[in-house]
Amino acid sequence: MKYHLALGRKIDLDGIDRDAKLGKCPRHVLRALRDRLNATVHAPDGEAISLSDKLRSKISSKPEHWAAARKLSEQVSSDDVIFCNGEDIGVPVAAVCGQLPNRPKIVVHFHNIDRLRGRVALKLFGLADKIDVFMACASPQTNFLRSYLAIPESRILVLLDQTDTQFFTPGPVSAEKKRQTVVSVGLEKRDYRLLAAATANLDVDVKISGFSKDAKALSKAFPDTMPENMSRKFYEWPDLVQLYRDADVIAVCLVDNKYAAGVQGLLEAMACKRPVVITRTQGMVDYLAAPDIAKVVEVGDAAGLREAIVHLLKNPQEAESQAQRGYEMVVNQHSSEPYVDVLAQKLRSL
CATH class of the missing domain: 3.40.50.2000 (Glycogen Phosphorylase B;)
Known part of the structure; x- marks a missing residue:
């Protein structure tokens, strides 16, 4: 299988990793996931925007997300797995790539989908049949998805959030502190x-x-x-x-x-x-x-x-x-x- 990470915006994962090694910032989990899976990273990058991109963005996401999803759809088949790090890119990727004859497996991390535009997008684009795993870091989101789309527990992943415990660590109080x-x-x-x-x-x-x-x-x-x-x-x-x-x-x-x-x-x-x-x-x-x-x-x-x-x-x-x-x-x-x-x-x- 070939793995893809679809991001809602461009992230300099290698630059963040260099800074993290110098103690300037926390590590990024998507850098570690990319390397673990030898995945290809995709994000909106100035693709030409079509009329359909503009129209579908009235329902969900931005035109550049739909353009990026169309570009990705030309590169994937049933031998591919796509992880989308948010619904901004996940809805377009699922809607476009999910309708391919030999569609890839698709996993979307939903952050805040339980709102009007999210509900409309889920039903209008038929995402219950196009996403293989619905992921969230808070159970109210997966509870909503489970009931609203009538999807089985096997397609739900509640993965609680994380932080870089090598960067955020206990340490001494600064000398400049004056009061509580x-x-x-x-x-x-x-x-x-x-x-x-x-x-x-x-x-x-x-x-x-x-x-x-x-x-x-x-x-x-x-x-x-x-x-x-x-x-x-x-x-x-x-x-x-x-x-x-x-x-x-x-x-x-x-x-x-x-x-x-x-x-x-x-x-x-x-x-x-x-x-x-x-x-x-x-x-x-x-x-x-x-x-x-x-x-x-x-x-x-x-x-x-x-x-x-x-x-x-x-x-x-x-x-x-x-x-x-x-x-x-x-x-x-x-x-x-x-x-x-x-x-x-x-x-x-x-």
Whole structure:
């Protein structure tokens, strides 16, 4: 069999690997998967866009994804296996390559398909008959796919997310740290208005790593005026690791959602052995099943969030014990190497 990785955008996997070896960034699992399978990598790369690409993009994805899928369809047959790293490229690849007379095996990693356009695309393009394995990193997504498309368990793969536990590691606090610090990382489905309300009057520094060129996304996540003790900036990868290490508490504050928004912040914090307070969402249920790995609060509960943060700050031994349990869970269950092992084995089994 010949293996293909279809990506939603171009990623310099070799460049990332060079930087990772120098300690500048985490490793990328798709680089390891590519090498394990000797796979060919495909991504949109300036292909000519047709009228049909533009029309189908009204339902799902972008025209360049459909153009890339058409190009890939000319290179594959029943002797090929395609792994798509997201529905943005997965829907076009399945729709186009899945209708070939001798179609390849297709696996799609779905992140957030349970929404209107996703439901329409799944049915309109007949993807139940064109995708061999429906993969997700959060069970609400696979539960939806299973019921909506009536597909058997054998075609479902729940593969919980991973992080690079060789890059995100425990370490000493920086000499510049002046007082207790609450840290939060990421923008997707975040609720920093809640964090501001919970921490504005606390004697702590609240440091947020969250950057976007999308002003609408920033305004939705953040309060109109940030408290004096709250700051936000972009951190390079090594600085981000130090930010985690400097944290007395990591706060993962989320609005409710059905996918695993917030999972990287959770896993990275735990890999750095820091105590975590997190919002309970539908999408994070798989990651919070183990007992006492995090303080869990309800969506929108500023008082509960404040109470959980203050409790950990005032009880450092309990906080460290919680952090140790989270660290052991991430190292044993969410590191990159087993993730690649499971995914490669699944692709080889097709």
